[in-house]
Amino acid sequence: MIRRILGLSTFLALLASVSLAASPSTRKGEKIADPKESPRIQLAILLDTSNSMDGLINQARTQLWKIVNELANTKRDGCAPHLEVALYEYGNDSLSAESLHIRRAICFTDDLDRVSEELFALTTNGGQEYCGAVIGKSIDQLDWSPSGDDLKMIVIAGNEPFSQGPVDFHESCSESISKGITITTIFCGQEQVGIDTGWKEGAELAEGSYLFIDQNEPIVSIPTPFDDQLSRLSIQINNTFLFYGDQKAANEAVERQAAQDENALSAAPAAAAERAQFKASAQYQRASRDLIDALASDSVKLEDIKPEELPAPLRKLSHEEQLKFIKTKREERQRIQKEIQTLTRQRQEFLAKANEKTGDESANTLDTAVLQAVRQQAGRKQFTPPAAQ
Structure with missing residues (x-):
C-alpha cells in the first residue's frame, strides 16, 4: 500500500x-x-x-x-x-x-x-x-x-x-x-x-x-492553553529525580535531562508538551540512574549503595532520614505526574476539537x-x- x-x-x-x-x-x-x-x-x-x-x-x-x-x-x-x-x-x-x-x-x-x-x-x-x-x-x-x-x-x-x-x-x-x-x-x-x-x-x-x-x-502545531503549564511541570518534575552511582555519569544524566527539555521547547511548544506527557509515564523510568525508580523496581537496595555513590542530598542523612526524604520526593513526583496527565487529557481534547473544525x-x-x-x-x-x- x-x-x-x-x-x-x-x-x-x-x-x-x-x-x-x-x-x-x-x-x-x-x-x-x-x-x-x-x-x-x-x-x-x-x-x-x-x-x-x-x-x-x-x-x-x-x-x-x-x-x-x-x-x-x-x-x-x-x-x-x-x-x-x-x-x-x-x-x-x-x-x-x-x-x-x-x-x-x-x-x-x-x-x-x-x-x-x-x-x-x-x-x-x-x-x-x-x-x-x-x-x-x-x-x-x-x-x-x-x-x-x-x-x-x-x-x-x-x-x-x-x-x-x-x-x-x-x-x-x-x-x-x-x-x-x-x-x-x-x-x-x-x-x-x-x-x-x-x-x-x-x-x-x-x-x-x-x-x-x-x-x-x-x-504546523496548534497552540493550546495547556502547553506552557505542561512545559513548566516538565521542568519541575526533574527536581524529584535522585541520580545515584558514578557521580560523573549521574551529573551527565541531570544535564542531559535539562538539555532535552530545552531542545523540545526550542523545537515547538507542542514538542515540550509531548515530552512532559512522556515524563509523567512509567516509560520515563530511570532505574539504572534514579534511586526512586531503582528502589521501586527492586533493582537496588538503599543499604547496598556506597555512601559516595548516593545522591548528594542523602549523604549526610541517617537511614531513617534517607527513607523519609525519598518518600517525600516520590510523592512529589506522583503529584506532578497526575497534574501532567490531567493537563494532557485536556490538551488532547482541545486538539481533537480544533482538528474537527479545521x-x-x-x-x-x-x-x-x-x-x-x-x-x-x-x-x-x-x-x-x-x-x-
Whole structure:
C-alpha cells in the first residue's frame, strides 16, 4: 500500500501509534512491563544527513516525543512491552569514506533522553547515500532480539536511489526479513521517483511499507492553553529525580535531562508538551540512574549503595532520614505526574476539537491509510494499537 504523507512527523507518529510501548504509563489498570520478561519493540531509525535533509532531521526532532507517547499506548494482552530505539546517520561527507559515510549515533537504548540528545546533535553535509550498506550495518551491529515474539523494525528515510553504494540492497533487505526485521522505507520526494529508484522494492523485500513525503513540509502545531503549564511541570518534575552511582555519569544524566527539555521547547511548544506527557509515564523510568525508580523496581537496595555513590542530598542523612526524604520526593513526583496527565487529557481534547473544525486532511484521510499499512506489522505479533483498544 502506498499513500502520500505531508511530512515525516506524520509518518513517524503513525508508525509509533501502531508499534509497541516501552513500558506502561502510571494510569490505573495498566500492567508494569518487566524489561527482562516482556516482549520488546526494537526500532532502528536510519536518517539521511546529506545537505538536502535539514527538514527531515528537524521533523524527527520535533516529533520524537509524540512518537514515544504513541508507542506507550500500544499493548499486548494489556501490557506495554519494553521499547528500545537505535539511531544511524548516513550520507554525510563529514563521515569517513572507510565507514561508507555511515555512523551509528546510538545503539539500542531505552533512555529516550539519549536518543533526543543524538537527534539534536546531527548536522547535514553532502555525501554519498548508501542505503544497502546502512541497512546491513544496522542488522550486523545492533543487538537484535532473537525472539520471534518481539517486533523488530528498521525505518530508513532519504532521497537518493536506494541502489547506491557497494552493498546490494536486495541482499541487505533479504537478510533483514530472514531475521524477522521488517523495513519501512520513506522516500523524500515524489511517489513515482521513489518507486523508480528502488525504495518501494526495498520495503517489499523486507515485508515493510513504502511511503513518500515532503521533507521540507513545515511542522504546523496548534497552540493550546495547556502547553506552557505542561512545559513548566516538565521542568519541575526533574527536581524529584535522585541520580545515584558514578557521580560523573549521574551529573551527565541531570544535564542531559535539562538539555532535552530545552531542545523540545526550542523545537515547538507542542514538542515540550509531548515530552512532559512522556515524563509523567512509567516509560520515563530511570532505574539504572534514579534511586526512586531503582528502589521501586527492586533493582537496588538503599543499604547496598556506597555512601559516595548516593545522591548528594542523602549523604549526610541517617537511614531513617534517607527513607523519609525519598518518600517525600516520590510523592512529589506522583503529584506532578497526575497534574501532567490531567493537563494532557485536556490538551488532547482541545486538539481533537480544533482538528474537527479545521478538517485536518492528514488526520482524516492519510493517517487512516498509513495506520492500515503499519498496523499490519504490529498485528502479526498480536499487538493492539490505541485506536483498537
